[in-house]
Amino acid sequence: MSHAKNKVNWCLKNAEKDLKETERHRGLVKIKPDLNKAREYIKKAEHNLNAAIYFFETEYSDWSASAFFYAIYHSFLAIATKFGYESENQECTFALIYYLLEEDKIDFDKELLDKVATLDSNENKDKIGIKEREFYQYGTKISIEKETYERLLELTKDVLSNTKEIIEG
Numbered sequence: 001m002s003h004a005k006n007k008v009n010w011c012l013k014n015a016e017k018d019l020k021e022t023e024r025h026r027g028l029v030k031i032k033p034d035l036n037k038a039r040e041y042i043k044k045a046e047h048n049l050n051a052a053i054y055f056f057e058t059e060y061s062d063w064s065a066s067a068f069f070y071a072i073y074h075s076f077l078a079i080a081t082k083f084g085y086e087s088e089n090q091e092c093t094f095a096l097i098y099y100l101l102e103e104d105k106i107d108f109d110k111e112l113l114d115k116v117a118t119l120d121s122n123e124n125k126d127k128i129g130i131k132e133r134e135f136y137q138y139g140t141k142i143s144i145e146k147e148t149y150e151r152l153l154e155l156t157k158d159v160l161s162n163t164k165e166i167i168e169g
Contacts, residue, residue, distance in 0.1 A: 004098035011092035028092045033084040038167050041078035045071045045160055052156070061144045065135070068152040072116050075163035079106060082167055106166050112158055 008028060015027030052067035076093050080086070083100060087093040094117035100106045101113065135141070 002099070002102055004095050004102055007092070007095035008099045011087075011089060011095060014092075015088070024088070026089050027087075028080075028089070028096060029086045031081075031084055031086045034081050035167070038078040038082040041074045041081060042160075042164060042167060045074035045078065045163070048074060049156055049160065052153070056144065056149050059142075061149065062142050064144050064149055065152065068156045071156045072159045075159050076117070078163055079108075079166055107169075108162050108166065109158070112155075112162065115155060116159065 011027035012030070013027075015025035015029045019025050019029070048067045048071035052064040052071065055061055055063040055067060073090065073093065076097050077087060079100065080093060080096055083096075083105060085096055087096065097106070097108065097113060097117060101108050101110060
């Protein structure tokens, strides 16, 4: 069994356990596939992308990194929802995207996915979207470097484009 499949199974079991104990889970839950909700996640991703652009054009450009990250993350939630999953955990979401790719259920650029997601939380610090978000969100810099902004902008647009093809394809 692949690492992604093991992680997805753990996320499903963890959520099931959480829901028995509380009303909220921190994993993955199987739901009815919902194309309309997937499209709403796409709108949210586009909203976050537009926010990142707006932040860069104002004195709040440090927030662009977080907005880019969440545009990417909401794109992944759109994919999850289309395939009948609800996620309440970033690692579980990333694992699910890897799993769907491994199972040939989605056609997503693996190289692109590898730039923004991981199956191991210890590797998160090395991923472009996560690394920049954490640097600007938790650090003291109040403006994002232009080349970082441009790289994240292209990365986010690529993820969103791949996601739209999956959702509407």
